[in-house]
Amino acid sequence: xxxxxxxxxxxxKPLLPDLxxxxxxxxxxxxxxxxxxxxxxxWYWSNSARWRARRTLKSRISPDDWELIPDVPNGGIHLRNxxxxxxxxxxxxxxxxxxxxxxxxxxxxxxxxxAFRLEEExxxxxxxxxxxxxxxxxxxxxxxxxxxxxVGVWEHGEAPVLAWRVPLPIEETDLVDLVFASEDHAPDVxxxxxxxxxxxxxx
Numbered sequence: 001x002x003x004x005x006x007x008x009x010x011x012x013k014p015l016l017p018d019l020x021x022x023x024x025x026x027x028x029x030x031x032x033x034x035x036x037x038x039x040x041x042x043w044y045w046s047n048s049a050r051w052r053a054r055r056t057l058k059s060r061i062s063p064d065d066w067e068l069i070p071d072v073p074n075g076g077i078h079l080r081n082x083x084x085x086x087x088x089x090x091x092x093x094x095x096x097x098x099x100x101x102x103x104x105x106x107x108x109x110x111x112x113x114x115a116f117r118l119e120e121e122x123x124x125x126x127x128x129x130x131x132x133x134x135x136x137x138x139x140x141x142x143x144x145x146x147x148x149x150x151v152g153v154w155e156h157g158e159a160p161v162l163a164w165r166v167p168l169p170i171e172e173t174d175l176v177d178l179v180f181a182s183e184d185h186a187p188d189v190x191x192x193x194x195x196x197x198x199x200x201x202x203x
Contacts, residue, residue, distance in 0.1 A: 003130050003149060005166045011065075011081060011127060012134075012147060012168065018060045019088065019134075020143060020170050026053030027138055046090055051075045053088075083113075083129035086147075091137040096148045096160045109150040109161075136170070145170040 026049035033048050034040040054077050058068050061079075069078040069085070077088035087108070089097050099105035107113070108131035136145040145168040152161030 003128050003163070005147065005164055007128070008132065008147060011084065012086070014062070015066060015079065015086075016168065016170055018057060018062075019145075022053040022057035022060065023049075023136060023138075023143060023170075025056040026050060047075070050077065050090075053077065082127040084127050084132070085130070086132045086134050088134045088136070091135040091144075091146070092156075094137070096133050096135050096146070096150060096162060096165060098154050098156045098158065098160070099150075100156070106153050109153050111149075111151060134168070143170045 029052035030045045030049035031037075034045055054068070054075050057077065061068055066079050066081045069080050072078050079086045079088065085108070087105075091097070099109040111131060113131065114129060130149060133148050133150060134145060135148065136143060138144070146165050147168050148160075148165035149163040150161060151163045154161050
């Protein structure tokens with residue numbers, strides 16, 4: 001079963017308002033802890049923002065469709081709808097982060113669960129099994145978020161290996177008229193996205 005951005009949008013859409021609010025809560029919390037932007041520890045800032053965003057999201061997310069997976073190491077934000085899992089991560093170099101040394105991430109980045117799908121697993125035909133990444137970044141213009149489907153492992157500084165990566169209107173609450181461009185010419189094989197060097201110079 002081919003997983004496409006257009007198929008994912010109706011599933012992700014209900015998450016966006018609460019996720020946006022949670023990320024803004026996390027950003028404000030991290031900024032308060034380190035108000036001097038010129039002298040911030042970027043790792044501590046990211047950990048603080050993630051911790052607060054996860055805590056806020058836990059109190060707001062509706063369990064009807066999505067659930068916040070508990071006990072994720074390092075306070076990670078993993079959301080689950082049936083067999084679909086979305087990891088919420090801060091963008092690195094303007095794009096999807098590399099999996100690093102984490103074994104579980106590396107399995108997810110190659111869609112490893114698909115190779116072990118059992119016939120007896122209960123599935124919802126409208127919700128496929130997949131591991132997606134929602135990466136976000138923030139600047140003076142506000143939040144920007146993208147949803148992507150990794151299909152391979154890459155190292156830090158390398159171009160990501162993705163089936164696709166599309167922008168999400170995280171700042172909008174009404175997504176009724178949003179549609180993705182035609183996917184008739186989408187590649188059937190993994191592709192490496194080309195990045196400008198300037199995009200990989202910073203976090």
